[in-house]
Amino acid sequence: MSDKCPYCDGTTEEHAADCGTLLPPIEGTINLIEEADDLNKEPQP
């Protein structure tokens, strides 16, 4: 699901075509809590 662009009221995908600039920023945080199993899990190929 896309967010609405505050400038052209389109979704972020539509915005890229309609506005081309001023894309609303994506912001986020990392909150990784290790689980005990992580230490025993083999890397995936």
Place this chain on the structure above:
Amino acid sequence: MTVTYTTAVKTPRMQVMADLVASRTISAATGTATAGQLVIGTGALSGGTGVLATIALPATAFTVSGTVATLQGVPLSATASATGTAALAEFRNNAATTVISGLTVGTSGSDINLNSTSITSGQTVTITAGTITHG
């Protein structure tokens, strides 16, 4: 889904455990720190496939206190290089070798939570804070 550590991470961790059980002293890491990266991608993220945004990390990306590693230099931003739905992320080193993979990306309850997982090429992607906690 649990994250996956490479053997290059797991072996030293096990060595630290073994040394502490044997009452040995843990020494500081050696070598020059170089900047790694956080790669946010689609569910197909693998190497260069599915990459949506690559966020450069500080040379010393984390400081550790107690059981929590805290991301340094925040906010950290990058310009999205492709359009898609973010689902997975990886920490990679300076040589772009994956160190931790399988981090989930969503809007809540994930390892990385964004205000939107719909990323468009050219859009700014910013990480405002980050912690890794030993469970």
